[in-house]
Amino acid sequence: xxxxxxxxxxxxxxxxxxxxxxxxxxxxxxxxxxxxxxxxxxxxxxxxxxxxxxxxxxxxxxxxxxxxxxxxxxxxxxxxxxxxxxxxxxxxxxxxxxxxxxxxxxxxxxxxxxxxxxxxxx
Amino acid sequence: xxxxxxxxxxxxxxxxxxxxxxxxxxxxxxxxxxxxxxxxxxxxxxxxxxxxxxxxxxxxxxxxxxxxxxxxxxxxxxxxxxxxxxxxxxxxxxxxxxxxxxxxxxx
Numbered sequence: 001x002x003x004x005x006x007x008x009x010x011x012x013x014x015x016x017x018x019x020x021x022x023x024x025x026x027x028x029x030x031x032x033x034x035x036x037x038x039x040x041x042x043x044x045x046x047x048x049x050x051x052x053x054x055x056x057x058x059x060x061x062x063x064x065x066x067x068x069x070x071x072x073x074x075x076x077x078x079x080x081x082x083x084x085x086x087x088x089x090x091x092x093x094x095x096x097x098x099x100x101x102x103x104x105x106x107x108x109x110x111x112x113x114x115x116x117x118x119x120x121x122x
Numbered sequence: 123x124x125x126x127x128x129x130x131x132x133x134x135x136x137x138x139x140x141x142x143x144x145x146x147x148x149x150x151x152x153x154x155x156x157x158x159x160x161x162x163x164x165x166x167x168x169x170x171x172x173x174x175x176x177x178x179x180x181x182x183x184x185x186x187x188x189x190x191x192x193x194x195x196x197x198x199x200x201x202x203x204x205x206x207x208x209x210x211x212x213x214x215x216x217x218x219x220x221x222x223x224x225x226x227x228x229x
Contacts, residue, residue, distance in 0.1 A: 044209065044220055044221070044222045045166065045209055045220040046220070047218045047219070061217070095165055095166075102154065102171075102172070102213065104152070104213055104214055105216065106154075106214075106215065106216050106218055107156075107171070107213050108156035108168060108211065108213060109158075109166075109168065110168035110171075110177060111168070112165035112166055113165060114164075114165055115165055
């Protein structure tokens with residue numbers, strides 16, 4: 001069974017840092033692009049970042065560029081999101097998702113982890 | 123950024139009835155569109171990709187159509203487990219974006 005399990009969320013003050021992790025199992029992790037997608041409380045979904053199989057390419061939504069860093073460790077079947085200079089507007093559930101790349105060069109997300117809540121507040 | 127607009131925001135439907143959800147893109151996304159279902163407290167689940175291809179394990183009562191800027195998700199006969207929020211998502215470029223969601227509620 002394909003499974004993604006996030007961890008590392010919590011309460012952090014504005015300007016603080018947090019590192020999220022996502023443990024993957026049930027598939028060949030090193031063969032897939034991976035993404036982080038977030039959802040603010042009661043709001044819609046926003047793609048945050050993704051990373052190529054070997055980590056050589058990374059893309060970010062403009063609002064997190066320069067503050068967030070996506071990375072992976074294929075030996076540990078793990079995906080990470082280092083979040084620095086956190087703001088109140090970064091408060092959200094962060095989902096790890098396997099990224100299907102179609103002919104368009106990007107694609108859809110399947111499956112998703114259960115999510116981890118990040119709350120940025122003083 | 124491609125803006126995705128879903129309508130209606132809320133759809134009230136009786137069990138067994140048909141539900142039709144709409145998604146419009148601010149520019150053409152070809153057939154590069156996916157649909158997801160999200161239930162309270164759960165992660166989204168992929169339903170449709172390529173505008174009309176059902177994902178593995180998705181019942182045949184779910185169908186997608188459209189291309190370019192206008193897309194539709196149809197649930198032919200609503201079951202109790204189908205009451206949820208549905209999101210469309212375009213993947214025509216690397217900056218993937220989602221619609222704001224349509225909540226399907228029991229009438």
